[in-house]
Amino acid sequence: MIQTFKRKRIDILVDAPLCDWLIEQAGEAGIAHHSLLPVHSGLGRTGAWRDDDGYGAVPKRMFVVVTNEQKVEALIERIAPDIERYGLVITIFDVEVIRGERF
Amino acid sequence: MIQTFKRKRIDILVDAPLCDWLIEQAGEAGIAHHSLLPVHSGLGRTGAWRDDDGYGAVPKRMFVVVTNEQKVEALIERIAPDIERYGLVITIFDVEVIRGERF
């Protein structure tokens, strides 16, 4: 049986223009790697949006990181003051990974 | 340490033409907000499909919601009779969120 390791995955829904900021914050929290998934559309307190709108501040991405608990905490700690005003939707959950040393 | 709250995330693979129906069901289960991710391609009992096929009923989306357990249950309760015939692929899992009051 292949050994697995307990890590965290953190998925953050974030406005496309704020991605660079988030990547930077992650970097300063020690998170060097990430992936960004496209998001098609959504509905929130500020109304509906869709990727097709194509203009301005609206399109979103899903920022996905696999890492350990400390780094997740460090990232949350850093971005905590901005979560509300940037409208981030954050979910953190337990995952198993294969290459423990990588994450 | 920033406080986190236990919530549920529910991811539903759903045919694009059925998204409006699902959004409506979610609304009636008290789930006001959601995001939809694009899906590139897939393989199921009904064969392979890909987003590039572009026509007809086939393309899928991933409906993603962060909410509390009761609302997830209410949604599942509502859509239960249709899960099989609409071919929904549903996964529900535990997540931690930051802004407990929002979800």
Add this chain to the structure above:
Amino acid sequence: MIQTFKRKRIDILVDAPLCDWLIEQAGEAGIAHHSLLPVHSGLGRTGAWRDDDGYGAVPKRMFVVVTNEQKVEALIERIAPDIERYGLVITIFDVEVIRGERF
């Protein structure tokens, strides 16, 4: 209350040209069905990439499967020797599903 079943979800970030190989491996591990999500961009040890680069080996997909623990293990077992060199980022986590017999 609708009954739910405990299953596993496995999400694998994989280079687009390696998708066919992964689908084949999954098939041989008894996993007949899957979905692939597009990925917009990312940053790893080998540098940054984005879907817009459009050429060569770089674009990635997220391979998503809902299945039971044994099949996840069988898949991991099969692809273990290639995880490192193919640069797969694998996360496995517990989910609840509705139609237990399907997954």
Add this chain to the structure above:
Amino acid sequence: MPAFETLLSPVILFFVLGVVAAAARSDLSVPEPLAKALSLYLMAAIGLKGGVQVAKAGFTPQLLQASLAGMLLSFALPLLAFALLRAFARLDRLNAGAVAAHYGSVSIVTFVTASDALTRAGMAPAGYMVAVMALMETPAVITGLLLARGSGTLTGGQRGKLLREVLLNGSVVLLLGSFLIGLAIGEQRFEAVAPVFVTGFTGLLCLFLLDMGLIAMRRLRESRALSWRMAALGIALPLVNGAIGLAVAALLGLDPGTGAALAMLATSASYIAVPAAVRMALPDADPGIYLSMSLAVTFPFNILVGIPLVLQLGPAVLG
């Protein structure tokens, strides 16, 4: 040989290339946004051109007659299709109704390819046929649903939503909207946009049909639900519907090109607007059946056999 001639057009040959590439499992593919872009373009182009032609020719009684005939055909053709699907293909009520809706409606690409071929053969259909096509897109859905479930089963809310989906469907709106724009601007103001919407048309149609060839063949390969009886009806239904369309055209005294276009509309089956509506309204029906029949059987049959046929029969019957 006119029939052979039609098949030698670059438009048809790109369709064949797509079919061959998909059959050989080549990884050739057309990105979905390009396909959607091309179809927006084609609809805007034919809508505009139709409107400009009507602006020039004026409203004629035949415009009205053909519109009424088209809508009647769209309402009525599913009835015959339903009967055949039940009796010969042994489909249940639900799936037979779902498929019938597709055959009463129309395929825009088939119409466009046929118009292109008719125009090249010196029998350009009247401009108003674009409006007729738009009017034929949706009545069939209503008949199909009634056949599948009976009227009683739809709640008022569902009915309203379905009607909206069917009437405000993007392609109907774009076709009729462009037609009205063409009507409003007339020939002279159209000149500024003609290089895009006229000169570029056939070339872009090639790329679109390349994609359709790929898609139709991929769909055929994934068609686990398709029995030989269904496949046979996928060829018989267009022949029957086309004959009815031609007969109606003769009754109305349409000219050969316009009548041939009406026949092609009757012949063709929808694979864009109707499947989406049916997936919503009849979720229990099997998309594998209706998509495979209309997209993987009838569409290629019409492109490769139906169009050459109608090019011969049009002048013979209506000339």
Add this chain to the structure above:
Amino acid sequence: MPAFETLLSPVILFFVLGVVAAAARSDLSVPEPLAKALSLYLMAAIGLKGGVQVAKAGFTPQLLQASLAGMLLSFALPLLAFALLRAFARLDRLNAGAVAAHYGSVSIVTFVTASDALTRAGMAPAGYMVAVMALMETPAVITGLLLARGSGTLTGGQRGKLLREVLLNGSVVLLLGSFLIGLAIGEQRFEAVAPVFVTGFTGLLCLFLLDMGLIAMRRLRESRALSWRMAALGIALPLVNGAIGLAVAALLGLDPGTGAALAMLATSASYIAVPAAVRMALPDADPGIYLSMSLAVTFPFNILVGIPLVLQLGPAVLG
């Protein structure tokens, strides 16, 4: 009636079609990559054409004067807008600054549509106006941010990043880059690419404006944050700014077409480059306000009223 004439152009009518389709909640939509492709195309095309025209006409003192005037306008117009947004629309400092930045900057599509109409009316603006537009895109962002937060609150790193975002913004780079390419190649070498960048222009602009109509109307429907006072300013600000632009054009002695184009630049509000910069620099400002005002109110107003107006006023004031 020239004003009515303008509205009858296919370009404008496709915009109206988009608005109507979105208002009726049709599912008509333009895929995002196509919209982005069209806007890349439009920017490359107008950049090139402007450069080629300057290569032909040579550098004139007016090129320099108009450039300086444009940049000054972009810096200064947010001041007046800010005052009105505070006093009349009762916005707080932050949101007033954010909105003001949009009104000092420009809308490329409005400019392009106006140029098309001016050219058709025999008053083609000078080629260098493309460069003026590129120069006007960004100064307003700086004024807007200073108004919103005061200069002290930006760290050096943030300021650098913002400046880069604003100066190296894709549309600025593509516009100025294409302009320089046009300058370098001149009229003769431009011929090889003219079929794409000139002949196809108006037709493709139709598709782009169809999308803009859809987007503007969808945004209006989702505009929960928009009060009637903001909406009123969304109409008053372009009128005020346009009048100022026209006055400056008269001062500089610009010809009617060029002056009308400068007025349209002053009139128009950004909804692509500036919102992205403001979302980054002023995350606490409400995108619902600035996007709705510029995209859902001012943009349609300019297309449907502003352009016909300037077509009349241009020759009257500057003729």
Add this chain to the structure above:
Amino acid sequence: MPAFETLLSPVILFFVLGVVAAAARSDLSVPEPLAKALSLYLMAAIGLKGGVQVAKAGFTPQLLQASLAGMLLSFALPLLAFALLRAFARLDRLNAGAVAAHYGSVSIVTFVTASDALTRAGMAPAGYMVAVMALMETPAVITGLLLARGSGTLTGGQRGKLLREVLLNGSVVLLLGSFLIGLAIGEQRFEAVAPVFVTGFTGLLCLFLLDMGLIAMRRLRESRALSWRMAALGIALPLVNGAIGLAVAALLGLDPGTGAALAMLATSASYIAVPAAVRMALPDADPGIYLSMSLAVTFPFNILVGIPLVLQLGPAVLG
């Protein structure tokens, strides 16, 4: 100065604009579906045009000779490249084989840009060179793999899958398919689609090269794996391969334009079809090396230096 002239073409200048924008870290970008659409278009266009020309000129012995020579070159050029990569760039067997496969194969965009320049300079290459290009795409992959791993290591199943990937690769199928369509339809039937596939060609090529400039420069920026020795070979290999190609062209007695095109095919390195095949067949090889060398070094070198050079050498050597 012909060399300087080539660089002043809009096509090349858009490439330079892309490079500059990416170097300055502008956010200018071309959406991936547009890039894919443009490349489908370019392949269909050159395939068609080549086929139509051969339909007109008839099959000649040189068509066959050039095809054979091209395939031989594609098989053989990786051998020399492999030796140099091992000896000079100090790559291991695996990575040297992977890179060598790229240099034996061809870059479609380089060929298209060179053809455009040659045609403008009055030395249009023969139509059949498109088919030669399609034939040169894949043999190099086989040599490269054998060099990297020896033949023993591939199981039968893997070999079959690789062969399919390489032979049914989308670009090979589209190029040869369009070529055959061109052959079948001939000059007269081509007219209907010529506005899209001929008149629009150079303009669309500009947009494509804008994207290539962005991509090449972004790749260079991310090239952590690239040593100066590899970069030097990224320039030396095209020079060596081009000289060999020119020599072969002289041996065959090709005319200057056709021979120059053959030299450009030898010179160019694949960065679309081959990387995908190599990633699959040699997953342990480092994509950072082969992509950076072919896309970030050799491709720009060929566009900016290789093409002007061959424009001079073609007539000098073969004239």
